[in-house]
Amino acid sequence: MNHMTRLPVSLPARSPAMPDADACWAAFLARDRAMDGVFVGCVASTGIYCKPSCAARHPRRENMSFLPDPAAARAAGFRACLRCRPDEIGRDRLAVEKAVALIESAEEALRLEAIADHVGYAPHHFHRLFKRETGLTPAAFARGMRAERLKRALAQPGSVTAAIYEAGYNAPSRAYADAEQHLGMTPSAWKDGGRGVTIRWRVIDSSLGSMLVAATGKGLCRISFGEGEGALRARFPHADIRPADPALDVMAQRVVALVDDPAAGADLPVDVRGTSFQQAVWAALRAIPPGETRSYGAIAAAIGRPGAVRAAGTACGDNALAVLIPCHRVVRGDGSMGGYAWGLERKQALLAREADK
Numbered sequence: 001m002n003h004m005t006r007l008p009v010s011l012p013a014r015s016p017a018m019p020d021a022d023a024c025w026a027a028f029l030a031r032d033r034a035m036d037g038v039f040v041g042c043v044a045s046t047g048i049y050c051k052p053s054c055a056a057r058h059p060r061r062e063n064m065s066f067l068p069d070p071a072a073a074r075a076a077g078f079r080a081c082l083r084c085r086p087d088e089i090g091r092d093r094l095a096v097e098k099a100v101a102l103i104e105s106a107e108e109a110l111r112l113e114a115i116a117d118h119v120g121y122a123p124h125h126f127h128r129l130f131k132r133e134t135g136l137t138p139a140a141f142a143r144g145m146r147a148e149r150l151k152r153a154l155a156q157p158g159s160v161t162a163a164i165y166e167a168g169y170n171a172p173s174r175a176y177a178d179a180e181q182h183l184g185m186t187p188s189a190w191k192d193g194g195r196g197v198t199i200r201w202r203v204i205d206s207s208l209g210s211m212l213v214a215a216t217g218k219g220l221c222r223i224s225f226g227e228g229e230g231a232l233r234a235r236f237p238h239a240d241i242r243p244a245d246p247a248l249d250v251m252a253q254r255v256v257a258l259v260d261d262p263a264a265g266a267d268l269p270v271d272v273r274g275t276s277f278q279q280a281v282w283a284a285l286r287a288i289p290p291g292e293t294r295s296y297g298a299i300a301a302a303i304g305r306p307g308a309v310r311a312a313g314t315a316c317g318d319n320a321l322a323v324l325i326p327c328h329r330v331v332r333g334d335g336s337m338g339g340y341a342w343g344l345e346r347k348q349a350l351l352a353r354e355a356d357k
């Protein structure tokens with residue numbers, strides 16, 4: 001489900017031209033809130049004027065005439081309806097607009113009391129009013145604003161974590177929840193399409209078979225065995241994918257050397273996108289010295305999430321940089337080999353080489 005379409009980042013335009021009398025009457029019959037503030041209906045039999053959404057019983061059509069605003073109705077001798085209070089629409093709209101401006105400019109989440117106080121309304125009343133005008137509560141509106149900001153920040157170069165804080169979130173978990181609800185995807189997935197990113201690649205032979213080596217301008221984004229350009233394009237469908245340049249050739253040579261000497265590549269630049277959890281797992285993997293192994297449970301504990309053993313295993317499986325991020329150094333708690341995305345034989349071979357060093 002796509003929630004983006006109903007995200008109001010701005011209020012509807014105010015005071016569009018007044019519709020013709022038949023349309024006005026139809027709006028009254030429908031009690032159309034969207035027409036409040038666009039015109040008022042004057043009831044000849046009672047001498048009062050109402051806004052279109054007035055909940056009072058409808059007069060007969062022939063008793064009603066329509067005028068553009070309360071001032072015109074008063075000039076024609078009508079009084080404001082005590083039930084729908086048509087004179088307050090302008091004031092309410094201004095208050096909501098002021099609140100929207102405040103929320104948009106706020107660095108962090110504001111309490112309802114603070115927003116209501118800023119516009120001079122009681123919190124409970126303002127909450128209802130805001131929802132009536134925008135279709136969202138102030139809190140939901142603020143979340144939508146932040147999600148929009150996050151979306152814009154993610155479209156810029158830089159890390160996911162930086163984008164999250166830039167958008168005004170205090171914690172990544174909140175950002176992921178909002179992003180899933182408002183953007184329909186997680187921040188990492190948003191970046192994974194590679195939009196706006198140039199990726200250079202080549203396939204190169206290693207002692208454990210052919211390797212795909214690919215990098216953005218910031219660092220390696222894909223190292224894998226047995227893959228080619230098609231796999232790269234499937235993974236980064238929106239990226240500008242180009243053949244290797246001399247800088248990538250140099251990096252690819254170093255990656256191949258890494259297969260034979262896993263300690264050799266510690267300083268290779270990396271540009272992988274993932275959730276904060278995945279990034280933490282991958283960092284923990286890079287901290288395992290060559291020749292040693294860890295269990296999935298030990299990795300989960302190392303990143304402060306001892307209960308997340310299964311998720312840690314999944315994050316290892318999501319590793320995009322074979323050998324450089326040494327997911328091959330993670331084994332099952334019982335000492336058995338566990339899985340490997342690029343084949344168990346390669347995992348065994350890599351571990352055997354490291355044990356010999």
Ligand SMILES: [Zn+2]
Binds near residue numbers: 050054081084085
């Ligand atoms: Zn009324």
